[in-house]
Amino acid sequence: MRALQLERLDGPEGLKLVDVPEPEAGDQVLIDVVAAGVSFPDLLLTKGQYQMKPPLPFVPGVEVAGVVRSAPAGAGVKAGDRVMAFMMLGGWADVVAAPPGMTFRIPEGWSFEAAAGTVMNYHTAHFALHRRGRLKSGETVLVHGAAGGVGTATIQVARGAGARVLAVVSSEDKAEVARTAGADKAFLSTGDWVSQVKEATGGRGVDVVMDPVGGDIFDLSLKCLAPEGRLLVVGFAGGRIPEVKVNRLLLKNVDVVGVAWGAFVMQEPSLTAEIAKGLAELSDKGFVEPVVGQVFPLEQAAQALRELDSRKATGKVVLRVRQG
Structure with a gap:
């Protein structure tokens, strides 16, 4: 073959x-x-x-x-x-x-x-938002790299959970992709997206950040978290693995949460069927496309x-x- x-x-x-x-x-x-x-x-x-x-x-x-x-x-x-x-x-x-x-x-x-x-994108998104991010209906999710495979999957899974979704992308064409996938608002990474996110949330910030990029995006995302917000570390597509001063977590009462779906399901294989069932239900309701x-x-x-x-x-x- x-x-x-x-x-x-x-x-x-x-x-x-x-x-x-x-x-x-x-x-x-x-x-x-x-x-x-x-x-x-x-x-x-x-x-x-x-x-x-x-x-x-x-x-x-x-x-x-x-x-x-x-x-x-x-x-x-x-x-x-x-x-x-x-x-x-x-x-x-x-x-x-x-x-x-x-x-x-x-x-x-x-x-x-x-x-x-x-399989990989949607299972990762579901695992990140629900198992690791403890997402609740009515919360606001910020998605980086929102026009890519993981990003569009995250938008749809978050919408299916009853969340409001904000997207950060690198171009206006990608902003349209994110909005079509279901994002409520899309901001350009080349602009002052931190201020725009704050404005869009009435100054409160977001409850969950999905970050597959790392680098400066991670650093700036910490500024966007609401009290008890969760920053989900999914990858480092930007090339730099960031570091965090933990006093910032203490002072803001926020979490930085690691997300490694593939490694986790090797340890707990039963989770795969659970996530697949949840995604099938979202597909039936029209959220997963x-x-x-x-x-x-x-x-x-x-x-x-x-x-x-x-x-x-x-x-x-x-x-x-x-x-x-």
Whole structure:
């Protein structure tokens, strides 16, 4: 089968389309892949900058959507089902073997492209807001990187929880993407968004900040928190890992909360089914509608990664592996 293999830690340029043997099913769900998500962990993996450092060569790709070829007993899906799945590696290939507990049916009416960007982003958003952020109906959430895959997912999950959502983005085009995803207001990161957030909340600040960017965004976000607010640390797309003087947390009665969905579900796998149920309910109510950005053919994955790296991407960037 075809697979995109990373042969050198040179970023996107280290990828090569190769022929490799199909995976053995074993106790996994064997999936004929139609579309695969392109994520920030994929980009970091190609540079050797992710916390997991698999030996070369390996096939990147953390999430896929396709059709089940075979499934073990008790998997919850069966041959012929349209499914989406999460896996740490191996998704950028014609066929994958995915964990049964991380494989879910695609809701009616969704495209394979939409499903390919769902599991990681929406499970992360739900875990961040509910399990770690203790979000309550009526609270206000501030979302950074709000036009990207995680950002648009967070907007929708927050809206589904009854929250008001403010978005911070880098351009007016991205502001429109965030508003379309459900944000009540969108502010440009190039402007004085801290003052705008304060004004939009009557000077009180926000209850929850979703921050996948880090760096200066993190520092400024602390100024936006209301009393007992929670700043959710999801990643460092901006490149700098910030530090915080804990006296600022004490004086303002605020929390800085770490969010690592992937690591947590390895320790507590039962959480996956719980989150999947919550997301299915939000989908039924019309809150969860994945925002698909650019779609590239499998062989152009390097260009897809460059779109992420340049911060040009909106919605979820997806690879088309075969016609569904």
